Amino acid sequence: MPDRLFSDHLLQGLEPDEQAVVHHVRRLCTETIGPNAAAVGREDRFAWDTFRLLAREGIVATAFPKAFGGTDARQVLRIRIIEELGRVCSTAASMITGTDLSARAIVAGASKALQQELLPRLCRGEIQSAFGLTEAQAGSDVRGLASVARRDGDGYVLDGSKKFITRASTADWLMVVARLQDHTGFVGLLVPRDAPGLTISPEVGKLGWFGVPISSLRFDAVRVPASHRLGEEGDGFSLAQDALLRARIGHAAMALGRAIGAVEIAATYAGDRRLFGRQLGEHQGAQWMLADMATQIEASRALLHATAQKYDRGDADCAIFASMAKLHATDLCMKVVTDALQLTGGRGYLQDFPLERFFRDAKLNQIGEGASEVHKTVIGRDLVRRSVQAERNPCLREGPLTDY
Numbered sequence: 001m002p003d004r005l006f007s008d009h010l011l012q013g014l015e016p017d018e019q020a021v022v023h024h025v026r027r028l029c030t031e032t033i034g035p036n037a038a039a040v041g042r043e044d045r046f047a048w049d050t051f052r053l054l055a056r057e058g059i060v061a062t063a064f065p066k067a068f069g070g071t072d073a074r075q076v077l078r079i080r081i082i083e084e085l086g087r088v089c090s091t092a093a094s095m096i097t098g099t100d101l102s103a104r105a106i107v108a109g110a111s112k113a114l115q116q117e118l119l120p121r122l123c124r125g126e127i128q129s130a131f132g133l134t135e136a137q138a139g140s141d142v143r144g145l146a147s148v149a150r151r152d153g154d155g156y157v158l159d160g161s162k163k164f165i166t167r168a169s170t171a172d173w174l175m176v177v178a179r180l181q182d183h184t185g186f187v188g189l190l191v192p193r194d195a196p197g198l199t200i201s202p203e204v205g206k207l208g209w210f211g212v213p214i215s216s217l218r219f220d221a222v223r224v225p226a227s228h229r230l231g232e233e234g235d236g237f238s239l240a241q242d243a244l245l246r247a248r249i250g251h252a253a254m255a256l257g258r259a260i261g262a263v264e265i266a267a268t269y270a271g272d273r274r275l276f277g278r279q280l281g282e283h284q285g286a287q288w289m290l291a292d293m294a295t296q297i298e299a300s301r302a303l304l305h306a307t308a309q310k311y312d313r314g315d316a317d318c319a320i321f322a323s324m325a326k327l328h329a330t331d332l333c334m335k336v337v338t339d340a341l342q343l344t345g346g347r348g349y350l351q352d353f354p355l356e357r358f359f360r361d362a363k364l365n366q367i368g369e370g371a372s373e374v375h376k377t378v379i380g381r382d383l384v385r386r387s388v389q390a391e392r393n394p395c396l397r398e399g400p401l402t403d404y
């Protein structure tokens, strides 16, 4: 195989068996996922063939612990897998991030019996779960959740609704976060799709991320046994945050994979296309655009790699790094895909050309798992808070800066 346009140096820290997984994913992308991506991206129906392939080939299992048949991939491996998939097919990449997001609270908080029953089957792709957090009045401001769980005998009665829930139409189990009626916090509950009182809406049309449809949920006095609670009462929010942290790292990897794919396409076009008597790629303006894209992508990959290492080590500042990595990678991807489409002119705008799909898919990474503005708020707030205790810049004299 010829060398890739983007360097493989980030594979070097992986163990040989981890590198083999990346090469396996590459082969799947070259042989099946890449060539099929255009067809998958044409209709917003659940892409069963892609999902079954990822399950059969053991890629879905990377999100699950070994005790339940998974491989418990380190984040430094996981981001390489998702980047590979994102380079050709957002649907495939989002199936891996979405499986992790929706099953994570089961891994972290379900009873042993429920784990034994569900996790091996989720891991093999025989069943699916969905992650139900967002509501009409609680998106970025998740603490505004209005869905309520009321204690009733040995269980709960759930009322409320959820919006934008990926895979709700295909999931067998729904992980739902609700407010406890007595204001003691949030609770995570696992609801089967056939629970009496649960209504799953028809799939809702959207701009991109075809192949993983979304629906709304309504809960009318849905009874949930206490054995289906995830974690303890009050753990609902932290279980969701734990899942979202991994999902943010996944969104960043998917966005960088797509950005890499976009530069590969634009650079190839710049070599193929002749205008004004020479190659497009010989025009300095085109070279500078490609240079900016490639340089920013490598910087963003380095930030994401550092974030994954922090996750694997359990560093306390991992969440802030995940916010920075997601913010940078997803905003960058939107810009890179836009510029790559510009460089490929009218062809880039055609449905037949991959950049049209990349362009539609890029937007969601800036919105889901915390919009860019939310992450800026988190990062900025953290800097101001920590500056009180942090080492003072040696250029400053003692005392409040307002005394200058």
Ligand SMILES: Cc1cc2nc3c(=O)[nH]c(=O)nc-3n(C[C@H](O)[C@H](O)[C@H](O)COP(=O)(O)OP(=O)(O)OC[C@H]3O[C@@H](n4cnc5c(N)ncnc54)[C@H](O)[C@@H]3O)c2cc1C
Pocket (backbone or CB within 6 Å): 130, 131, 132, 133, 134, 136, 138, 139, 140, 141, 163, 164, 165, 166, 167, 206, 209, 214, 364, 367, 368, 369, 370, 371, 372, 373, 374, 377
């Ligand atoms: C295709 C798709 C799939 C999804 N899948 C799921 C799923 O599976 N499960 C689930 O629970 N949710 C899911 N979501 C929901 C998603 O997580 C939310 O859309 C997202 O969190 C943003 O919430 P919102 O749409 O309500 O936007 P809002 O909260 O209304 O925010 C709108 C905009 O306001 C801006 N903004 C927000 N906060 C601030 C701030 N502090 N300062 C300045 N500006 C700000 C941002 O630009 C933001 O985009 C999905 C959404 C989509 C579109």
